[in-house]
Amino acid sequence: MIDIHHASWRREQSTIINNISWQVQPGEHWCLLGLNGSGKTTLLNMINGYIWPTTGSISVLGEKFGEVDLREHRKRIGWVSTSLQQRLHGRDTAENIVLSGKFASIGIYTQIEDHDREQALQLMQQLDAERLVGRTYDTLSQGERQRILIARALMASPDLLILDEPCTGLDIFARDQLLQRVQTIANGQNAPTLLYVTHHIEEIMPCFNKTMLLRDGQIFAAGSTADMLDSQRLSDFFNTSVEVRPEPGDRYSIRLTGPFTTMPAEAAE
Numbered sequence: 001m002i003d004i005h006h007a008s009w010r011r012e013q014s015t016i017i018n019n020i021s022w023q024v025q026p027g028e029h030w031c032l033l034g035l036n037g038s039g040k041t042t043l044l045n046m047i048n049g050y051i052w053p054t055t056g057s058i059s060v061l062g063e064k065f066g067e068v069d070l071r072e073h074r075k076r077i078g079w080v081s082t083s084l085q086q087r088l089h090g091r092d093t094a095e096n097i098v099l100s101g102k103f104a105s106i107g108i109y110t111q112i113e114d115h116d117r118e119q120a121l122q123l124m125q126q127l128d129a130e131r132l133v134g135r136t137y138d139t140l141s142q143g144e145r146q147r148i149l150i151a152r153a154l155m156a157s158p159d160l161l162i163l164d165e166p167c168t169g170l171d172i173f174a175r176d177q178l179l180q181r182v183q184t185i186a187n188g189q190n191a192p193t194l195l196y197v198t199h200h201i202e203e204i205m206p207c208f209n210k211t212m213l214l215r216d217g218q219i220f221a222a223g224s225t226a227d228m229l230d231s232q233r234l235s236d237f238f239n240t241s242v243e244v245r246p247e248p249g250d251r252y253s254i255r256l257t258g259p260f261t262t263m264p265a266e267a268a269e
């Protein structure tokens with residue numbers, strides 16, 4: 001699904017992505033865990049073809065960048081992120097935003113077929129958002145917006161679904177509902193491969209069988225989630241002592257047990 005070989009990305013004397021090699025196989029769902037500024041969004045921008053590695057190579061969904069029509073390619077990738085939220089038109093209705101996912105466009109510039117409209121309504125139903133039909137995007141709550149964005153991302157039946165911190169701004173109930181829906185998507189027939197970006201271990205659902213720990217633009221460790229979410233490993237990763245606890249429902253929680261003073265600068269923000 002994703003094959004990255006020794007990819008680096010440099011800007012203004014700094015190396016933002018530093019010699020990353022990473023393979024995602026069909027059937028895997030990955031969680032990307034890292035502190036602010038560790039390079040998560042930059043890596044996603046690379047996967048979507050918005051930026052190119054300065055050195056190294058990347059192929060996504062079997063297509064090597066440089067040999068593929070990126071506009072067509074992006075239709076195979078659903079993407080939910082805060083930066084997308086900011087680019088949407090606030091006066092568009094919820095259902096039109098979902099529909100626009102079919103064309104990977106902001107707004108709709110094509111004749112809409114009845115079956116597309118039906119599919120959009122079905123996805124809104126699946127995400128418990130059917131009552132939002134007719135509402136303009138700027139009147140929706142944060143939790144409602146996230147559900148509409150996930151429906152939009154699923155509209156083109158993507159092979160890869162990227163969820164970049166989708167729980168930002170959600171209360172604990174909305175967060176858990178959204179996470180349950182993510183789990184349902186992962187368990188569904190013909191489910192896309194999921195990449196889930198977060199700072200929060202509590203958000204890692206059982207469907208995420210793989211986890212990457214990203215620090216300073218480098219892979220600190222990557223492998224099975226159970227191996228990654230180990231107290232000693234995460235203490236090394238965060239550079240301070242933490243305790244990871246298994247929680248009911250194959251979830252995890254984390255508690256800081258070491259001194260704050262040794263925390264990396266970003267974490268203290």
Ligand SMILES: Nc1ncnc2c1ncn2[C@@H]1O[C@H](COP(=O)(O)OP(=O)(O)OP(=O)(O)O)[C@@H](O)[C@H]1O
Binds near residue numbers: 012034035038039
């Ligand atoms: N175009 C650019 N030019 C210079 N520096 C950049 C550019 N894009 C990103 N960076 C820097 O690269 C680092 C990684 O940024 P990135 O947005 O990928 O981090 P992140 O892990 O997604 O962080 P967050 O969790 O805060 O969203 C940051 O220090 C950022 O300032």
